[in-house]
Amino acid sequence: MKTRDFLRVLRAAGWSPGKTVGSHTKWRCPGDNHSVPVPDGHRMISPGVIRSVAAKIDDCDCTTDTKDEKGASK
């Protein structure tokens, strides 16, 4: 998969890029509770990376609706 396409998927899921460390960029979830390093220094991204990042996205149950913070249970 092309890295650019994969980053588009991340953005669509509400994640945003943060600090870049070496060839990795730390992506943060909409609720800022989860982060995952994405090796975006290459043109293509490996299936193994896609799988682990996808698992992180799946793991994140933070809402993309930042207005709904009044009912936060944490």
Ligand SMILES: [Zn+2]
């Ligand atoms: Zn999250």
